Amino acid sequence: MPRRSVLGPAVVPEITDPVEAEKEAELAVLSAVAHGNGPNGLTVVQAALVALGRLDQEHARVYFQVIWNGLREPMRRALEALVMERQIEGEATLPPFVQKLIDRGKLEGLREGELKGMREGKLEGKRDTLLRLLARAGIVLSDSERERVQACTDMATLDRWIDNVLGATTAIEVLS
Structure with missing residues (x-):
């Protein structure tokens, strides 16, 4: 019987550097899914979001949804809070499609x-x-x-x- 390998969180690197994430966007997405709820989760997710900014809108949306679906509620709230804080401070470090999703969420919240x-x-x-x-x-x-x-x-x-x-x-x- 052939030997099989299993890919799990332990073998996926924890990518926290946005520059490294931009070089390997798909690996950054896997890192965010594998480590997004861990102790460095917010940093890992932020790096992945920066990496998504270099992708076309269609792929970026799909990957964002994959990351979002992998996050538990506390990390989702932390990410939302970070995004809102950055908006207030005027820092635009997230890809435009994420900003649109946030803006749509704000409109829904206002409504x-x-x-x-x-x-x-x-x-x-x-x-x-x-x-x-x-x-x-x-x-x-x-x-x-x-x-x-x-x-x-x-x-x-x-x-x-x-x-x-x-x-x-x-x-x-x-x-x-």
Whole structure:
């Protein structure tokens, strides 16, 4: 039976020098996959990303995805934080396609933030409406009932409580 060799992380060199990584981009990608979650993981991944900058966009995207898929969540967050820090400092050391991915992520984050803000605004408006209707109806809330209204984050519940104000005479009738 022929002897077989197994390629594993132990035989893949840990490439941390961006110049060396640029000379052998594919080996740098393997290094990032094999060692990206290790003690020098961030440095290894950074070197690989620099190497991807010399490749055509199609190969660079595929290799980036291979690296990204090999990273565990803590290292992904560390890489994202590093990229954001570099953007703030104005350092452009990552390939343009990575920058585009980051920019797209920022846009998605902004959209998500806007949606969350709009939702919070709607909730606050419903809470205010409920409290105004209760005051007009002469229904006094205890501190705990007022806290319950302020803590409510469910639109349907707030709508139900608003509807319950009509004809109610006590806070218990409204908040049931």
